[in-house]
Amino acid sequence: MAYAIGHISGCHLNPAVTLGLVAGGRFKIVETIPYILSQLVGAVIGCGILFVFASGTKDFSVANGFASNGFGTRSPGGYNLVSALLAKAVLTFVFLMIILGSTDKRTRLALHRSRSAWG
Numbered sequence: 001m002a003y004a005i006g007h008i009s010g011c012h013l014n015p016a017v018t019l020g021l022v023a024g025g026r027f028k029i030v031e032t033i034p035y036i037l038s039q040l041v042g043a044v045i046g047c048g049i050l051f052v053f054a055s056g057t058k059d060f061s062v063a064n065g066f067a068s069n070g071f072g073t074r075s076p077g078g079y080n081l082v083s084a085l086l087a088k089a090v091l092t093f094v095f096l097m098i099i100l101g102s103t104d105k106r107t108r109l110a111l112h113r114s115r116s117a118w119g
Contacts, residue, residue: 018036020099047067050067071083
């Protein structure tokens with residue numbers, strides 16, 4: 001998605017990305033509230049769509065942990081809270097680095113130059 005829409009929107013896929021763009025100096029903090037509210041509305045709509053997909057089977061039950069993850073009993077591998085938080089922090093950092101790198105003006109300029117060189 002970073003390559004598909006990053007050049008249009010900065011790739012604000014979730015609140016963590018928006019806050020990461022603020023921290024990276026790419027987005028004004030005063031503009032974060034409308035973005036985060038929109039992202040939350042989009043998440044609710046996305047959950048509704050996922051629910052419709054998942055509930056299309058006869059064995060579907062929300063009680064089985066529909067679209068959940070986490071730690072302890074909510075983790076497929078039984079990971080503890082420290083492992084879950086560390087994984088979330090590291091993977092969010094990697095996600096933000098990809099978005100910041102792929103949406104940087106210098107990246108687009110370098111891609112344009114390399115395409116021009118190939119004619």
